[in-house]
Amino acid sequence: MTDPKATHFTDRYSEFTTDQQTYTDDAYHFDENNDGFSDYEVADPDFNVQYFISNLVIRWEYTPGSTLYVVWSQGREGYAPQGDFSFKEDMRDLFAVHPHNVFLIKLNYWLSL
Structure with missing residues (x-):
């Protein structure tokens, strides 16, 4: 979420590219600034x-x-x-x-x- 009150819906968020996300150890890892290190980690939401x-x-x-x-x-x-x-x-x-x-x-x- 980048700007939740933006006029255009597409300006309210930014999408991660496939290069910025990886899946390992039952969790999703996100590299927002493309420095090669994971910035966010989310447990696998599948059930x-x-x-x-x-x-x-x-x-x-x-x-x-x-x-x-x-x-x-x-x-x-x-x-x-x-x-x-x-x-x-x-x-x-x-x-x-x-x-x-x-x-x-x-x-x-x-x-x-």
């Missing part, structure tokens, strides 16, 4: 997050206006800090994770007075 959420709802109307609901919900989540897994491997790893299960029962009974 991978996956979720698998499933729900099952059973509804039974045992008398007119009165219902019974049974709900089961399961959630699994996985995180890879470098995002270097293929999709197929991620899904296998995701099903190896211990799930978070929720089981609910709701009963509605219609009162007529």
Whole structure:
């Protein structure tokens, strides 16, 4: 960011050329003044997050206006800090994770007075 209040959008920032940036040791290094030494270092921002959420709802109307609901919900989540897994491997790893299960029962009974 060089001039955040500049009139023209392209004057607000300056881009690094490919000669000014390198990637080593899981970090990006930037040489702003082209002196051969890194002026800035940014950790690799790449990551991978996956979720698998499933729900099952059973509804039974045992008398007119009165219902019974049974709900089961399961959630699994996985995180890879470098995002270097293929999709197929991620899904296998995701099903190896211990799930978070929720089981609910709701009963509605219609009162007529």
